Amino acid sequence: MTGPAKKLLVKTWGCQMNVYDSARMAEALAPLGYGPASAAEDADMVILNTCHIREKASEKLFSELGRLRVIKQQQAAAGRRILIAVAGCVAQAEGEAILARAPYVDLVTGPQSYQRLPEMVARVARSGGVALETDFAVAEKFDALPEARAPQGVSAFLTVQEGCDKFCSFCVVPYTRGAEMSRPPEAVLAEARALVAAGAREITLLGQNVNAYHGEAADGAVWSLGRLIEALAALPGLLRLRYTTSHPNDMLGKDGADDLIAAHRDVPALMPYLHLPVQSGSDRVLAAMNRRHTVDHFLSIVDRLRDARPDIALSSDFIVGHPGETDADFKATMDLVARVKFAGAYSFMYSPRPGTPAATAPNQVPDEVKAARLQELQALLTAQQRAFNAATVGRTVSVLLAAPGRHAGQVMGRSPWLQPVHVTAPETLIGTEIALRITHAHPNSLAGEMLPGQALAAAPQAFAA
Ligand code: SAH
Ligand code: SF4
Ligand code: F3S
Numbered sequence: 520m521t522g523p524a525k526k527l528l529v530k531t532w533g534c535q536m537n538v539y540d541s542a543r544m545a546e547a548l549a550p551l552g553y554g555p556a557s558a559a560e561d562a563d564m565v566i567l568n569t570c571h572i573r574e575k576a577s578e579k580l581f582s583e584l585g586r587l588r589v590i591k592q593q594q595a596a597a598g599r600r601i602l603i604a605v606a607g608c609v610a611q612a613e614g615e616a617i618l619a620r621a622p623y624v625d626l627v628t629g630p631q632s633y634q635r636l637p638e639m640v641a642r643v644a645r646s647g648g649v650a651l652e653t654d655f656a657v658a659e660k661f662d663a664l665p666e667a668r669a670p671q672g673v674s675a676f677l678t679v680q681e682g683c684d685k686f687c688s689f690c691v692v693p694y695t696r697g698a699e700m701s702r703p704p705e706a707v708l709a710e711a712r713a714l715v716a717a718g719a720r721e722i723t724l725l726g727q728n729v730n731a732y733h734g735e736a737a738d739g740a741v742w743s744l745g746r747l748i749e750a751l752a753a754l755p756g757l758l759r760l761r762y763t764t765s766h767p768n769d770m771l772g773k774d775g776a777d778d779l780i781a782a783h784r785d786v787p788a789l790m791p792y793l794h795l796p797v798q799s800g801s802d803r804v805l806a807a808m809n810r811r812h813t814v815d816h817f818l819s820i821v822d823r824l825r826d827a828r829p830d831i832a833l834s835s836d837f838i839v840g841h842p843g844e845t846d847a848d849f850k851a852t853m854d855l856v857a858r859v860k861f862a863g864a865y866s867f868m869y870s871p872r873p874g875t876p877a878a879t880a881p882n883q884v885p886d887e888v889k890a891a892r893l894q895e896l897q898a899l900l901t902a903q904q905r906a907f908n909a910a911t912v913g914r915t916v917s918v919l920l921a922a923p924g925r926h927a928g929q930v931m932g933r934s935p936w937l938q939p940v941h942v943t944a945p946e947t948l949i950g951t952e953i954a955l956r957i958t959h960a961h962p963n964s965l966a967g968e969m970l971p972g973q974a975l976a977a978a979p980q981a982f983a984a
Contacts, residue, residue: 524554526554526556527548527553527555528555528557528558528559528562529545529565529568530565530567532568532569533568533569533570533607535676535723536630536725540630540633542671543664543665546665546669547636547664559590563599564601564602564603565602566606567583567606569606569607571609571611571695571872572690572691573867573872574870577609580605580609584605584623588623591603591623602644603623603624604636605626606628606636608692608695610627610628610630610653611630611695611696612694612695612874614627615651624649625643626639626643626649626651627650627652627653628650629654629655629695631656632654634656634663634664639652655698660681661702666709666713670717672922673718673720673920673949674720674919675723676722676725677707677711677723678702678724678726679726679734680701680726681697681699681700681726684698685766685809687810688809689870689875691874691875699727699728699731701733702734703734703735703737704747707724707734708754711754711757715755715756720757720759720950721933722761723761723763724751724761724763726762727764728764728769729765730762731769732744734747743776743779748760748786749782749786752787752789759788759790760786760790761792764794764796764836766796767796767810767812767816767820768811770795770820780824780827781827783824784828790935790937791828791830791831791935792831792935793831793832796835796836796837798837798838798841799848799851800814800855800856801847801848801849801851802814803843803848804843804852807841807880808877809876814851814855817855818858821833832861832862833859833862834863834937835861835864836864836865837856837865837867837900838868838869839852839868839869839892840884840892841869842880842881842882842883843882844869849895849896852896853896857899861903861904862903862936863900864900867893868893869884869889901962904962907936908962908965911934911938911957912958912965913956913957915954915956915957916934916956917953918967919932919933919951919952920932920944920953921933921949922949923949924941930942930944930946934957938965940965940967941964941965941967942966943968953973954973955969956970
């Protein structure tokens with residue numbers, strides 16, 4: 520440690536990869552003496568880790584910056600300096616423009632430059648100037664950042680793949696996260712062991728296209744995600760595995776290899792829940808979106824998954840009102856949802872993003888049409904989610920207890936299908952997987968009760984790295 524302890528606040532928007540990256544940034548800055556701050560008012564540095572995916576997400580940066588500007592002025596009047604850093608996908612997309620619009624920002628860093636953060640912070644703190652890094656060097660990022668070691672809790676994230684080469688017509692991710700890159704399996708396994716040693720019992724493997732994972736091992740062998748999952752499942756102490764987000768085209772390997780689908784059949788630790796974004800149920804719109812698959816392909820993947828793991832539940836992402844989407848196209852999306860039956864879903868009105876092909880397409884859909892379609896789609900998806908939750912009532916379900924609940928004496932866990940489950944149980948059971956009888960289904964969570972004789976189960980063991 521150099522100098523007196525300083526306080527860091529990291530505010531995170533966007534996807535789970537941003538959550539993971541925020542923890543990495545905090546760990547990278549710990550050697551400079553930064554520990555956690557509870558609020559911007561008592562922080563020496565604030566990092567805003569931003570999301571560019573839809574217009575509303577991007578706007579949050581500038582409203583937050585307005586607030587921080589006032590705090591920065593108040594601190595300056597009291598003779599203190601607070602550093603303001605903008606990270607994440609808006610930083611990557613807008614770089615210089617952020618410094619021009621908000622000159623009180625000290626530091627802007629895109630997601631592929633976080634390994635340079637300690638040096639940037641030291642430089643800015645010394646010189647009083649500003650720093651901007653928006654290079655793409657994903658491999659360097661993972662080599663240079665400290666391994667995730669800080670406890671993330673019972674359920675941890677681990678980035679195995681980053682970036683995207685797919686260039687869907689509507690999406691900024693290929694521009695903000697760069698080309699697709701997979702971490703070597705040895706690095707992933709080492710990080711997973713460290714997470715388990717720090718208390719993780721469930722790991723969610725992250726990637727913008729996580730099922731495109733193709734990590735090269737030291738012996739030159741290229742591992743698929745299926746192979747990686749099998750190796751991770753063998754780690755002592757790791758009870759559950761998940762992965763997100765997947766592209767329908769990468770559920771099978773290039774040569775048609777189905778080891779990922781087979782993992783759903785063969786690896787009990789791999790949870791029977793898959794987030795598989797389809798976006799639209801119309802082949803015409805899928806083609807306009809450059810998704811490069813058809814509705815039939817998606818349905819055939821769903822069938823194969825359900826054959827491999829009959830209790831698998833699916834969630835998905837949908838966009839309504841992509842340029843050119845007609846009433847008939849939208850009806851095809853409704854038909855697909857009715858046919859597949861999803862346990863959960865995210866659905867959005869198409870939001871034009873600067874620099875993406877769809878943003879300048881001539882046939883934009885009016886906002887009121889988008890809003891009406893979204894409402895209709897969400898009504899169906901919500902009804903499906905409720906039906907799925909209701910179907911668990913009365914069943915005995917394995918729940919990984921993860922954290923104290925909102926009320927005293929309560930503990931919160933997750934079912935295999937990612938449903939939050941609340942139960943009255945001793946906190947000593949946190950970190951264990953137990954069978955609970957589901958008594959009630961609420962719209963977004965379940966209530967469970969312990970089975971007779973369970974209260975004496977052993978406290979969680981520690982697993983060494
Ligand atoms: N493969 C990525 C997808 C990230 S974006 C992943 O790792 O999750 C998450 C979802 O946001 C997409 O699946 C899509 O449904 C939605 N989305 C992306 N761009 C959008 C846009 N311009 N307008 C509305 N929704 C969008
Ligand atoms: Fe975006 Fe498409 Fe890549 Fe997903 S696959 S990150 S939606 S470009
Ligand atoms: Fe948002 Fe970037 Fe994730 S745009 S969704 S934070 S990859």
